[in-house]
Amino acid sequence: MATETTEVTEARRLRIWALAQSLKSHGYAVEVAESDPLLAVPVAFGSPVVVRCDRRVICGGELWFTFSGGGAVAPADDAHLADVVVAVKGKISSQSDG
Template sequence: MATEASEVTEARRLRVWALAQALKSHGYAVEVAESEPLLAVPAASGPPVVLRCDRRSVCGGELWFAFAGGAPVAPADDAHLQDVVVAVKGKLAAQADG
């Protein structure tokens, strides 16, 4: 029987995978970490844009995507995947503008 922690970890991995597929459909290269639920989108210049999927305590423990460094992006559900893609595009564009 799976523990709650392993179920949450698996849910986080599934959400990262779903986001990776959404970003790939927009033509982005995506690297998904094997060891923890995060992904990186390589940038043309500068460091990659890195997102994590973690529980957010202020939202009752819901899974949320957040940029590395902790800035929350959006809930990690299908309804908000497009919002996360837009946020990643914006961050990449801001880095390209330097």
């Protein structure tokens, strides 16, 4: 994998920060990693729901939110932020039911 520029790393961190703020506004506790553009939402049972922000090669290198371990969620832009919040809520709910 090619080394990414500081601008790309910063863009990934800003998108994670924006998602964290959205999730917090919905009442979720969110932990943001300093070293890697990702966030974790602790759940009552099991592992936290982890969301990353990475470049997606099949989309021309656009930034996308993905669940840890794979599973693209949506493009990492303001237009799709609400979709990502809904997807995270769904993942939390499905883990709570299991």
